[in-house]
Amino acid sequence: MRNVAYKPANHIVAHRGAFKKNGFPENSIASLKEAIRLGCAGSEFDVRMSADDSLVINHDPTHNKLEIEKTGYAELIQHLLSNGEKLPTLREYLVAGSENNKHTDLVLEIKPSGLGSERAQKIVDRVVDLVKELKPPYRIVYISFDYNMCLHLLKRMPKAHVQYLNGDKTPDQLKEAGIRGMDYNFSVFKKHPEWITRAKELGIVLNVWTVNDLTMMQGFLDQGFDLITTNEPEEGLKK
Numbered sequence: 706m707r708n709v710a711y712k713p714a715n716h717i718v719a720h721r722g723a724f725k726k727n728g729f730p731e732n733s734i735a736s737l738k739e740a741i742r743l744g745c746a747g748s749e750f751d752v753r754m755s756a757d758d759s760l761v762i763n764h765d766p767t768h769n770k771l772e773i774e775k776t777g778y779a780e781l782i783q784h785l786l787s788n789g790e791k792l793p794t795l796r797e798y799l800v801a802g803s804e805n806n807k808h809t810d811l812v813l814e815i816k817p818s819g820l821g822s823e824r825a826q827k828i829v830d831r832v833v834d835l836v837k838e839l840k841p842p843y844r845i846v847y848i849s850f851d852y853n854m855c856l857h858l859l860k861r862m863p864k865a866h867v868q869y870l871n872g873d874k875t876p877d878q879l880k881e882a883g884i885r886g887m888d889y890n891f892s893v894f895k896k897h898p899e900w901i902t903r904a905k906e907l908g909i910v911l912n913v914w915t916v917n918d919l920t921m922m923q924g925f926l927d928q929g930f931d932l933i934t935t936n937e938p939e940e941g942l943k944k
């Protein structure tokens with residue numbers, strides 16, 4: 706019997722928003738709004754911090770060849786996204802996420818810092834401070850490859866829903882740490898099918914990335930996965 710308090714609206718998380726089908730830039734506000742319009746269970750995006758401590762949404766460590774962690778916000782936003790949008794701040798993204806949003810979780814990935822553990826902790830602190838200030842009406846799922854960032858976030862917000870990405874912790878280790886989901890690459894679950902069974906026993910949420918092949922997607926759904934993170938949310942929602 707599953708014991709998962711987390712009840713997503715469906716099984717589909719749009720990876721970097723629903724960007725692909727409509728040619729939106731990844732991680733743009735347009736891609737977030739499209740994931741919400743589609744009714745995805747979640748819309749994922751990546752958070753980084755500029756040299757002057759602005760939280761911005763971007764997957765790569767660079768934006769227009771500028772290293773985000775070593776560049777000031779004013780310089781970063783000189784370069785627009787391909788649809789003419791400004792590089793979004795986390796504040797703008799979280800505000801946009803509440804428009805017409807009935808049941809889409811914001812899946813907030815905090816990217817590791819290349820500048821050391823102290824700065825990594827500061828990024829988490831700034832994310833937490835902003836969420837506490839804005840008190841968004843939807844659910845936020847926090848994800849990270851950096852285990853210490855996950856732990857620090859839980860220290861600041863013990864009730865936060867955190868899922869770990871890096872694929873190197875067992876379900877029991879996650880449970881022990883208060884991490885509520887394992888959001889691993891599909892190859893990890895192929896290597897450790899026993900983790901699927903154990904996660905279900907422990908009530909750990911099962912999320913897999915990035916699954917774009919529809920047959921593979923069905924396979925994970927048949928195994929009882931809670932969430933599939935995909936670049937093909939439109940197709941996934943038909944399942």
Ligand code: MG
Binds near residue numbers: 749751
């Ligand atoms: Mg991501």
